[in-house]
Amino acid sequence: MKSKSEPTLYVKKQGMDDILIVALYVDDLVFTGNNMKTIEDFINEMVKKYEMSDMELLHHFLGIEIYQGDDGGFICQSKYVEKVLKKFKMFGCKPISTLLVVNEKLMKEDGGKKVDETLYRSLVGNLFYLTAIRPNIMFAATLLSRFTNNPNYIHLGLAKRVLRYVQGTMDYGIKYDKGNEVILVGFCDRLAVIGEDVLMT
Structure with missing residues (x-):
């Protein structure tokens, strides 16, 4: 299924525990998923139809460096x-x-x-x-x-x-720790109250 908000992103879901995510950029293809069999099936289908190379772990993509290890991943520029x-x-x-x-x-x-x-x-x-x-x-x-x-x-x-x-701060980036729960926190410096509605400005 093509993403409605990002035209280069595709997601394949089979049940709740089988997800494949594919991102395209010109002639580059990046994919990930949580089921190795689904990933391997995808690779085999792509190799049959297209000339493919470098099917290893992602290291660079569009100026972004990706470092992957057993404890998680780190991305920087x-x-x-x-x-x-x-x-x-x-x-x-x-x-x-x-x-x-x-x-x-x-x-x-x-x-x-x-x-x-x-x-x-x-x-x-x-x-x-x-x-x-x-x-x-x-x-x-x-x-x-x-x-x-x-x-x-x-x-x-x-x-x-x-x-x-x-x-x-050239070596700054984002670290993703494997197994840790991700909590998104947002901050706002002003609130406007109109009637019973609270609007962020």
Whole structure:
């Protein structure tokens, strides 16, 4: 069954305990499941119809590094981070421990000298791709994206500050421990009460 929200994702379910998940990207195919027989049947069918190679554990996919072991898995983008830092001539820069300056107010028009929009947009786009594994930079990337039209040196300076933070945290990623229960926790800084409805703003 094709996913309704993600056109490159397919899921096959047979009962409650047999699931196969397949993701496609151009000519790359990633698949996983909880039943080895189903996975092996899928591989055999694919090999009959298509020329396939590298049917081993996943190590790299779309700039994401995957490390798998008996205790779980770890995903990161350290090689992609290095590539981005080199692209913007920031590799080896002095790292910092905080993403943003507290209470710094940014405006679209503050009289600052304009910078190349294409360069700025490329930098912000690269930061957004990092948020797949690094949700801790999502706020900064979103803030920077507000200034993709007519960015100035202040906006570019803030974007480079984020790169300095990323330089110091290149090996950060997400660890998935095998067998541990996953609990999703969300936070909100403001609540608006309208009648009996509570809205997050």
